[in-house]
Amino acid sequence: MTSCRRNRKLTMAVSGCLIIAVMALTVGLCVGLGGDTDAPEEQQRFTIDHEANTFMLDGQPFRYVSGSL
DSSP: OHHHHHHHHHHHHHHHHHHHHHHHHHHHHHHHTTOOTTSOOOOOOEEEETTTTEEEETTEEEOOOOOOO
16 A cells, blocks of 8 residues: 555656646747747738739739649
């Protein structure tokens, strides 16, 4: 019975450490992936002109060609 209790305490301790580690990593990722909010936003260079039915890159019509052999 004593070894069973010891194993149970060890399992609970490891589980607690694992939960704390996962929570710390989650918080770290959320903070790290938040990015720099003070940085100026980059202007979007790619748009779609629905009236002319064309793609625009830096204000100029852009044509892309795809295909296969």
